[in-house]
Amino acid sequence: MTIPVEPTQCIDAADMLRRQRVAFTSEGPPSLAQRKARLTRLRAVVLTYRDAVKEAISADFGHRSHHETDIMELVGVIQSIDYLTRNLRRFMKPQPRHVGIAYRSGRAWVEYQPKGVVGVMAPWNYPFSLTFIPLATALAAGNRVLLKPSELTPRTSVLIRQMLADTFSADEVAVVLGGPEAGAAFSSLPFDHLLFTGSTQVGRKVMKAASENLVPLTLELGGKSPVIVARGHVDERTMGSIVFGKLSNGGQTCVAPDYALVHEGDIEDFVTQFDAMVARSYPEGPTGSDYTSIVSDRHFQRLVDLVEDARRRGARVVEAGVRPETAGNRARTLAPTLIVGAIDESAIMQEEIFGPILPVRPYRDMEEVIEYVNARPRPLALYYFGNEDNDECRALLARTTSGNTGVNNTLMHVAQDDLPFGGIGPSGMGAYHGVEGFRAMSHAKGVFVQGRWNLPSLLRAPFGKVLDLALTVTLGRSRKPVAKP
Numbered sequence: 001m002t003i004p005v006e007p008t009q010c011i012d013a014a015d016m017l018r019r020q021r022v023a024f025t026s027e028g029p030p031s032l033a034q035r036k037a038r039l040t041r042l043r044a045v046v047l048t049y050r051d052a053v054k055e056a057i058s059a060d061f062g063h064r065s066h067h068e069t070d071i072m073e074l075v076g077v078i079q080s081i082d083y084l085t086r087n088l089r090r091f092m093k094p095q096p097r098h099v100g101i102a103y104r105s106g107r108a109w110v111e112y113q114p115k116g117v118v119g120v121m122a123p124w125n126y127p128f129s130l131t132f133i134p135l136a137t138a139l140a141a142g143n144r145v146l147l148k149p150s151e152l153t154p155r156t157s158v159l160i161r162q163m164l165a166d167t168f169s170a171d172e173v174a175v176v177l178g179g180p181e182a183g184a185a186f187s188s189l190p191f192d193h194l195l196f197t198g199s200t201q202v203g204r205k206v207m208k209a210a211s212e213n214l215v216p217l218t219l220e221l222g223g224k225s226p227v228i229v230a231r232g233h234v235d236e237r238t239m240g241s242i243v244f245g246k247l248s249n250g251g252q253t254c255v256a257p258d259y260a261l262v263h264e265g266d267i268e269d270f271v272t273q274f275d276a277m278v279a280r281s282y283p284e285g286p287t288g289s290d291y292t293s294i295v296s297d298r299h300f301q302r303l304v305d306l307v308e309d310a311r312r313r314g315a316r317v318v319e320a321g322v323r324p325e326t327a328g329n330r331a332r333t334l335a336p337t338l339i340v341g342a343i344d345e346s347a348i349m350q351e352e353i354f355g356p357i358l359p360v361r362p363y364r365d366m367e368e369v370i371e372y373v374n375a376r377p378r379p380l381a382l383y384y385f386g387n388e389d390n391d392e393c394r395a396l397l398a399r400t401t402s403g404n405t406g407v408n409n410t411l412m413h414v415a416q417d418d419l420p421f422g423g424i425g426p427s428g429m430g431a432y433h434g435v436e437g438f439r440a441m442s443h444a445k446g447v448f449v450q451g452r453w454n455l456p457s458l459l460r461a462p463f464g465k466v467l468d469l470a471l472t473v474t475l476g477r478s479r480k481p482v483a484k485p
């Protein structure tokens, strides 16, 4: 099933935006109680449609583990709504700020105002949580929201539209369906804020389109996130976590470990233990109920080509766990695969993999790891397995820059509601989750109220002794120059 892009689509979206903006300006910013009521409605509709969501996503993927949809999407959405509801009063409170001595007895504070209408553009890989968590955040911040889900998960997108139409009026929350053309039109609308989750390549286009209207932007993009295993730390905990992070959702996770950097003396142990852990985690093999398929034929073929390119260039390809030939057949199912010894020029070491394939690259010491990571675009996540209390770990964390970092785990930073989530440079711009999400979708308005008496109120031309006094108070007395260190 594909959703046709109707020629009226962008006109509709522009019209929906206009209606939402009129409603926003005429009704004013919602109170704490109104925002909480919207979050409560959102929470209820998620739970009502829980089974339908799992079925729609699975049908869109060919097969998506229902357990994964529960853990990686539904729980995350409910957790996020509850976190926002619990903390909203604190987030909304105006923050008193310091007033300089010359401006006393004035008062200064910051107010967090809703921006107005927020646009949310979502990808297909977590089609539910990547629309609903930004939606919950935008509603908590008091905004109206227009959503554009992905065309690659058409059943889920139609279901999302239905769920939200049942729950909100169109001037509170509305959904626009369609593919790249609808996406391009959507990103050129004059929103008050736009949150885009998707590829770095499309993110560039979205930023260009948003710049035409100077729309403030949060970009949640992708990239190659490394996992680094310290010497001697190939063990059950490490392998359990790497297998979970790499193979959940068939590897189609933006923060999945993309490739592993393993000490040269531990490579064979890593291959053996990865194989054993995959067999343990997926005893029915890649056609078992907990193993997810690749979303489309194009993505499936892209992954097959990446493996073939690496093989042609001399890498060793190891299919891990229960072998596919003994496990039946299912469309677009790719066995968990290790690539050992891929050269840096091979495509698999250049582009984001986004599938159940893990290249393993040897290193000699941590200095080499730091150089390797720093010579590449800044990743969305970086994972380290080893002793968190030693100099090696401290140096790695201090001298590399990634969106987030996980020590002795993969993916779990995303589940921490109070941590910001976002990339840096090619992996993204800005963040949501935590108070950072609320603030990204709010305008921090500084307010200064002049007191009855203070120095600036006495400042009027002609300037004379009053100005001299004011300058002495603000600048202080002259000092000797400070020498360079």
Ligand code: NAD
Pocket: 121, 122, 123, 124, 125, 126, 130, 148, 149, 150, 151, 178, 179, 180, 181, 182, 183, 184, 185, 187, 197, 198, 199, 200, 201, 202, 203, 205, 206, 219, 220, 221, 222, 223, 253, 254, 255, 352, 354, 380, 423, 427, 428
């Ligand atoms: P994508 O960039 O192809 O699509 C994302 C959205 O953009 C979709 O709604 C799509 O319809 C729309 N779109 C497509 N072409 C467009 C255009 N020319 N102009 C405007 N909009 C357009 O991404 P995808 O394939 O759906 O998702 C996979 C990518 O998303 C991966 O790179 C992954 O790392 C990234 N991702 C990032 C995060 C994060 O939180 N940082 C989360 C999930 C996925």
